[in-house]
Amino acid sequence: MSTEPRPAGAPSPALVFDTLFAYQRTAALRAAIELDLFRAIGEGPGDVASIARRSSASERGTRILCDFLTVVGLLSKADGRYANTATSALFLDPRSPACVASTARFLGHPEVRKPFESLADIVRTGRTVLPGEGSVEPENPVWVEFAHSMAPMMAPMAAPLGSIVLNGSKGPVSVLDIAAGHGLFGIEIAKQNPAARIVAVDWAAVLEVALANAQRAGVRDRYQTRPGSAFHVEYGGPYDVALLTNFLHHFDPPTCVGLLKKVHAALKRGGRVAALEFVPNEDRISPPMAASFGLTMLATTAAGDAYTLPEITAMYREAGFADVSAHPVPTGPHTIVVGHAV
Amino acid sequence: MSTEPRPAGAPSPALVFDTLFAYQRTAALRAAIELDLFRAIGEGPGDVASIARRSSASERGTRILCDFLTVVGLLSKADGRYANTATSALFLDPRSPACVASTARFLGHPEVRKPFESLADIVRTGRTVLPGEGSVEPENPVWVEFAHSMAPMMAPMAAPLGSIVLNGSKGPVSVLDIAAGHGLFGIEIAKQNPAARIVAVDWAAVLEVALANAQRAGVRDRYQTRPGSAFHVEYGGPYDVALLTNFLHHFDPPTCVGLLKKVHAALKRGGRVAALEFVPNEDRISPPMAASFGLTMLATTAAGDAYTLPEITAMYREAGFADVSAHPVPTGPHTIVVGHAV
Numbered sequence: 001m002s003t004e005p006r007p008a009g010a011p012s013p014a015l016v017f018d019t020l021f022a023y024q025r026t027a028a029l030r031a032a033i034e035l036d037l038f039r040a041i042g043e044g045p046g047d048v049a050s051i052a053r054r055s056s057a058s059e060r061g062t063r064i065l066c067d068f069l070t071v072v073g074l075l076s077k078a079d080g081r082y083a084n085t086a087t088s089a090l091f092l093d094p095r096s097p098a099c100v101a102s103t104a105r106f107l108g109h110p111e112v113r114k115p116f117e118s119l120a121d122i123v124r125t126g127r128t129v130l131p132g133e134g135s136v137e138p139e140n141p142v143w144v145e146f147a148h149s150m151a152p153m154m155a156p157m158a159a160p161l162g163s164i165v166l167n168g169s170k171g172p173v174s175v176l177d178i179a180a181g182h183g184l185f186g187i188e189i190a191k192q193n194p195a196a197r198i199v200a201v202d203w204a205a206v207l208e209v210a211l212a213n214a215q216r217a218g219v220r221d222r223y224q225t226r227p228g229s230a231f232h233v234e235y236g237g238p239y240d241v242a243l244l245t246n247f248l249h250h251f252d253p254p255t256c257v258g259l260l261k262k263v264h265a266a267l268k269r270g271g272r273v274a275a276l277e278f279v280p281n282e283d284r285i286s287p288p289m290a291a292s293f294g295l296t297m298l299a300t301t302a303a304g305d306a307y308t309l310p311e312i313t314a315m316y317r318e319a320g321f322a323d324v325s326a327h328p329v330p331t332g333p334h335t336i337v338v339g340h341a342v
Numbered sequence: 343m344s345t346e347p348r349p350a351g352a353p354s355p356a357l358v359f360d361t362l363f364a365y366q367r368t369a370a371l372r373a374a375i376e377l378d379l380f381r382a383i384g385e386g387p388g389d390v391a392s393i394a395r396r397s398s399a400s401e402r403g404t405r406i407l408c409d410f411l412t413v414v415g416l417l418s419k420a421d422g423r424y425a426n427t428a429t430s431a432l433f434l435d436p437r438s439p440a441c442v443a444s445t446a447r448f449l450g451h452p453e454v455r456k457p458f459e460s461l462a463d464i465v466r467t468g469r470t471v472l473p474g475e476g477s478v479e480p481e482n483p484v485w486v487e488f489a490h491s492m493a494p495m496m497a498p499m500a501a502p503l504g505s506i507v508l509n510g511s512k513g514p515v516s517v518l519d520i521a522a523g524h525g526l527f528g529i530e531i532a533k534q535n536p537a538a539r540i541v542a543v544d545w546a547a548v549l550e551v552a553l554a555n556a557q558r559a560g561v562r563d564r565y566q567t568r569p570g571s572a573f574h575v576e577y578g579g580p581y582d583v584a585l586l587t588n589f590l591h592h593f594d595p596p597t598c599v600g601l602l603k604k605v606h607a608a609l610k611r612g613g614r615v616a617a618l619e620f621v622p623n624e625d626r627i628s629p630p631m632a633a634s635f636g637l638t639m640l641a642t643t644a645a646g647d648a649y650t651l652p653e654i655t656a657m658y659r660e661a662g663f664a665d666v667s668a669h670p671v672p673t674g675p676h677t678i679v680v681g682h683a684v
Contacts (some may be wrong), residue, residue: 009673010673011428011429011433011440012429013429013432013433013440013442014443014631014652015415015416015429016371016416016429016430016433017442017445017449017495017631017675018449019367019368019370019371019416020368020371020372020412020445020446020449021368021449022364022365022368022632023362023364023365023367023368023369023455023458023633024458024637024638025361025364026361026362026364026365026367027365027458027459027461027641028361028473028637029358029361030362030363030461030462031461031462031464031465034462035462035466037467037541043645055465056466057465057466057468058465058467058468058469059468060468060469060645061464061465061467061468061640061641062465063464063626064465064636064637064639064647065426065461065465065629065637065640066635066639067622067626067633067636068634068636070627071628071630071633071634072361072634074357074361076625077626082421086355087354087355087357087358088354088358089359090353091353091355098353098355099353100358100359103362104357104362107359107363108362113365114357116365116366117368117369119369119370119372119407120372120376120377121406122373122406123377123399123400123403123406124377124398124399124400124403125399125400125403126399126401126402126403127402142468153355153359161661168507199365213567215633224562225595234475267604280409282549283419284405284409284419285409285412285413285419286413288360288413291355291409291410291413292366292410292414293411294406294409294410295366295370295406295407295410296366297406298402298403298406298407300544303402305406309581327382
């Protein structure tokens with residue numbers, strides 16, 4: 001929302017009120033996804049009565065919600081009819097293969113959102129109000145939801161990660177996929193290289209989602225699992241590659257170093273570790289999505305953070321990795337950080 | 343938050359994720375206000391350790407919160423030190439007379455925010471999930487919070503409203519201030535015109551706030567109250583002017599017309615009614631803040647709305663008012679709509 005008309009140059013509290021009302025945007029989008037509104041609008045003709053009918057909703061509620069979504073830029077409106085924007089047609093209409101609407105289920109999960117209700121307390125103490133280790137408590141079912149619903153956000157990053165990790169290799173390669181979740185990253189490597197074999201680590205209930213995805217992708221015969229905590233399970237190996245996607249940010253640096261040492265011990269000499277992370281610049285205020293992500297770690301974990309490249313590099317080196325390189329993913333907000341076991 | 347780097351021209355789901363994460367901005371600002379962070383930063387020197395000490399908070403939490411607030415534009419950061427922006431110095435540091443930080447208490451009140459957790463259900467049924475008439479249930483304590491905390495948002499609009507309503511009149515003028523809340527609008531008229539007398543209507547607990555404000559403003563001797571429902575209390579009169587500030591939007595048009603008829607009956611012939619309202623354009627999608635406000639009425643009332651000028655004009659006419667004119671307030675997002683009793 002932009003500033004309302006005011007005398008030119010006069011200071012305005014518009015940003016303050018936009019921020020105090022920002023939660024309404026999240027609520028409106030979540031409601032629209034729950035009501036399958038973007039499909040209802042995409043199928044046309046886009047008048048209030050037919051949208052309401054298709055979404056089994058009241059006309060009054062539909063009209064007000066659609067107007068709000070138009071104000072925030074997720075719909076367009078002309079002559080009293082609503083239409084999906086290019087963005088919502090591609091990313092919010094479930095008929096689109098790029099639809100990311102399911103991510104609202106994980107991003108709106110009470111385990112993720114509830115702590116923000118107590119953010120002042122969290123800033124006071126410096127750790128989540130969730131019990132124990134927060135979102136990374138053993139067998140936390142939130143990760144099953146992650147595996148089910150976040151794949152569409154992560155899928156565009158799988159191909160670039162696969163290319164970077166394989167680096168042209170066509171021969172046999174063994175891959176340890178730690179905190180595999182939906183499994184998409186390991187599965188993509190198996191698809192890019194028919195000689196690749198994947199071993200996935202995650203909680204047992206999460207691995208069922210990864211196994212179903214491996215089956216669907218036709219790589220099930222080269223896909224094995226090791227259920228349990230990444231910190232305690234036997235990795236097996238030695239491996240050529242270890243993946244650590246969306247994982248290090250949940251823990252403090254000593255814990256990360258301990259894990260990286262365990263990973264190092266499971267890699268062949270010269271093997272590679274590849275972390276997929278939100279990596280803010282050293283100023284910690286850019287780029288916006290990576291820099292903002294630290295707040296989610298503050299709210300939902302005991303000691304996690306969004307780490308800068310020098311911080312990740314230092315952890316890698318302490319654990320025995322060298323030749324650290326960073327690869328920003330062109331199709332997402334993440335960066336891939338690769339290190340070599342020496 | 344703007345888009346992350348991507349291939350030029352490639353479609354991006356950035357707006358979708360910005361919207362799904364938007365609730366974090368509200369949470370961050372509310373936490374910062376609760377921690378008195380903008381004062382702590384305003385008093386300097388702005389390094390994490392001293393901000394944390396002044397806010398009685400952890401350094402880890404303070405750093406991550408301040409970085410987030412910098413990303414959303416409410417702080418600036420240079421050489422590892424944070425500073426208030428021009429906007430936050432003026433509108434969020436409690437040492438500034440224009441500070442609107444207290445509005446977070448009403449805007450974040452559970453009665454206002456909780457219904458947004460059930461927005462899909464509300465869109466289905468077309469009415470709030472709050473019991474009865476929602477926020478306008480009799481004696482709802484949320485209006486005491488409104489009276490206490492929203493004055494700083496409304497104060498900049500009081501002088502323009504007073505000028506428009508008085509229209510240069512220096513002589514005796516009797517004013518009925520319906521749903522007076524903090525009382526600032528009637529009080530401003532009493533300040534602008536020493537011959538003005540105000541009668542304020544609101545719930546008894548709310549009127550105590552207005553009376554205290556009238557006392558502080560030195561107009562208590564010309565300030566009377568009539569506690570009760572605007573729909574049922576005897577107005578007395580006849581009056582020269584009736585104010586209806588932030589009130590009509592809570593009700594459906596027939597209810598508004600009924601109330602306006604009651605107001606009409608309490609006015610002298612030629613007397614004026616002045617409503618302060620969020621008035622969207624007829625497209626209902628501009629200007630942004632007025633157009634967005636309908637969603638708050640959908641979420642928190644049984645049948646309220648943000649009405650367009652033709653809709654308000656039609657209600658005024660049906661209730662016996664003529665010469666309807668609209669005056670956008672230059673110092674706020676509201677519009678003043680004046681009608682004359684014929």
